[in-house]
Amino acid sequence: MKAPKFMFINKTAGSDSLSHSHKSERIKIHSHVQKGRRYKKFEDAIMYSGQPPYTRPEHQGKGLENCQDESNYGDDYLGESSTQHTSDRIHRPSESLIHFDGDQYLQPLSPNIDPLLWEDSQPHPTLSGSPGSIPVFPASAEENFDPFKVTCVRVDEGIYSLLHYFLRVWHPNVWHLERSGRFDHEYTFRHDAMSLVQGCLHDKYNMYALLAYMASYMNDIEGISPPGDGTFYMHQALRASQNYVKSRQPITGRLIFNIFALGCAEWYRYNREAGYVHLKAAKSIIDLIGGLKSQEGPLVDLLLTGDAYVAGELQQKPLWSDSDFDNGDDHPMTAYGLQELQKLLSGTVVMGCGLLSSAQQGIIPASLRWIVLDLAVVVSVFESSQSAAPGDEHQSFDGREVFHWVSMRSFAIRHRLLHLELDDGRSEAVRTALVLWMFLCFTVTGRVRTAKVMAPFLQDRLCSIPEAEWNGHQEVLAWALSIGAMSSQVGSETHTWFVAQGGSLPVCLRGDDDADGIFAALVALSKRFFYLESAQQSYLRALADDIHDMRTATAGDESNIE
Structure with a gap:
């Protein structure tokens, strides 16, 4: 006979909702249930989803609670019921914290929605980290999404x-590099997407800011007609933003995310001035609360990614420098990186040698050389970890830690490149080509949008350099031209120019007229600089076909003249 099941309800006449309990109500229920009960603890005791700074991601999944309702975007990230007063959210430390192990505190689960609608795809706790996939989203809007009508906006x-697109497409794309390296294609902050939703x-401020963000991204980046009215969402979000400011509510991580989201929505629609104003506002607020190093979690990654896109397209320095967020050598992965550095210096790995050889010192100054070396180490670590099988005993570090470190190091390197000022036009062309390569191989939005905006900048830079100045450096020129061709919009004048210039350089193509031979030559050239097969192979194949078609057409024209 099955054990009886009980439902514990803690409601009074002052309760705002029958379906959602506030934290204090949930705490009282948990306390009542646990009275007089002896229960087995896991090795790290009870694990609540909210993570204070002193808890670490590696301990996730070791506790009794497996869902992750709160994220790292801020203390007020999830928000309470719309009927709850602001003061109730701010001044309740005794009700919202639980004493644990002396002076430490753990934050209990926040009941924002019916857990039956947001069940986790892996309900049992695991010892290997967080669950293998993000919580399950309702199959359609026709499901009983909000049976008690308590959401701020009716979810049609x-x-x-749009919410589903954010959860399944946009959010994973932000951490494209980390996902592309892992066998399970997961990423560290995957569970925070559901917390945002x-x-x-x-x-309403949270809702309309995210809807405007996704509608703009779908329409202007992906070229997909959004299911909702992006302009309406933007107006509603701006109105909610004004109300938020007038109410003098505290600064939270979610506020910063909303400002960033509205800035990106404007930026995607090429309202560059409005988008840049929002990004600067986000930076000002971050600076008020201690800077980027005071923040944890995905918010920092989002801000840095957007900052790099804006700087690249505006041809100006990013708002943040690498020193604002880069911890330098203070990371366990640094020792592993040093091992890869030794391989590079010994010549065992050829990554980046096309720029690091002594023959190129005239156009690669020391400041750029160190960045190239740093990038070569990161790419080498990425490739060696990518080729290792899961659970390989020869791996010194957990693959998840490796790929997240690679992602963070790529942010720092990209910002260093964007901040770098060089006098030599050839050095500047190499710097631009490196930034373009990182956008192409490490990001999704950068590949789809920013690289195409920046490609003409590289063309202008190369056109301003006399051909004679490339004597002795033609291999570097050929590589820069190949990057420009892969970055530019296919069919544009810029793309045609890069193909024509690259196809006329026999130093890298050795006169091969057949498309396969041209492709092999392009791959060999790229490997002497930077090459990621998964990201570049299709681009180089298309470039080889374009060069072959151009040469065939040119040969046909010459024969007709004769």
């Missing part, structure tokens, strides 16, 4: 589609 089919359901 359009809103549902949960935070939208009870706050």
Whole structure:
């Protein structure tokens, strides 16, 4: 006979909702249930989803609670019920914290939505980290999404589609590099996407900012007609933003995310001035609360990624420098990176040798040379970890830690390149080509949008350099031209120019007229600089076909003249 099941309810006449309990109500229920009960603890005791600074990601999944309702975007990230007063959210430390192990505190789960609607895809706790996939999103808007009508906005089919797009497409794309390296294609901050969606359901500012963000991204980046009215969402978000400021509510991570989201929505629509104003506002707020190093979690990654896109397209320095967020050698992976550095210096690995050889010292100054070496180490670590099988006993570090470190190091290197000022036009062309290569291989939005905007900048730089100045450095020129061709919009004048210039350089192509021979030559050239097969192979194949077609057409024209 099955044991009886009980439902514990803690409601009074002052309760705001029948379906959602506040933290204090949940705590009282948990306390009542646990009275007089002896229970087995896991090795790290009870693990609550909210992670204070002194808890670490490696301990996730070792506790009794497996869902992750709160994220690293800020203390007020999820938001309470729309009927709850602001003061209730701010001044309740005794009700929202639980004493644990002396002076430490753990934050209990925040009941924003019915857990039956947001069940985790892996309900049992695991010892290997967080669950293998993000919580399950309702199958459609027709499901009983909000049976008690407590969400701030009715979730219709359009809103549902945008939230689902954010959860399944946009958020994973931000950490494309980390996902592309791992066998399971997961990433460190995957569970925070659901927390962002949960935070939208009870706050109009959160909801409309995210909807405007996704509608703009779908329309202007992906070229997909969004299911909702992006302009309407933008107006509603701006109005909610004004109300938030007037209410003098505290600064939270979610506020910063909303400002960033609205800035990106404007930026994607090529409202560059408005987008840049929002990004600068986000930086000003971050500076007020201690800078980027005071923040943890995905918010920092999002801000740095957007900052790099804006700097690249505006041809100006990023708002943040690498010193604002880079911890330098203070990371366990640094020792592993030094091992790869020794391989590079010994010549065992040819990554980056096309720029690091003594023959190129005239156009690669020391400041750029160190960045190239740093990038070569990161790419080498990425490739060696990517080729290792899961659970390989020869791996010194957990693959998840390796790929997250690679992602963070790529942010720092990209910002260093964007901040670098060089006098020699050839050095500047190499710097631009490196930034373009990182956008192409490490990002999704950068490959789809920013690289295409920046490609004409590289063309202008190369056109300003006399051909004679490339004597002795033609291999570097050929590589820069190949990067420009892969970055530019296919069919544009810029793309045609890069193909024509690259196809006329026999130093890298050795006169091969056949498309396969040209492709092999391009791959060999790229490997002497920087090459990621998964990201570049299709681009180089298309470039080889373009060069072959151009040569065939040119040969046909010459024969007709004769």
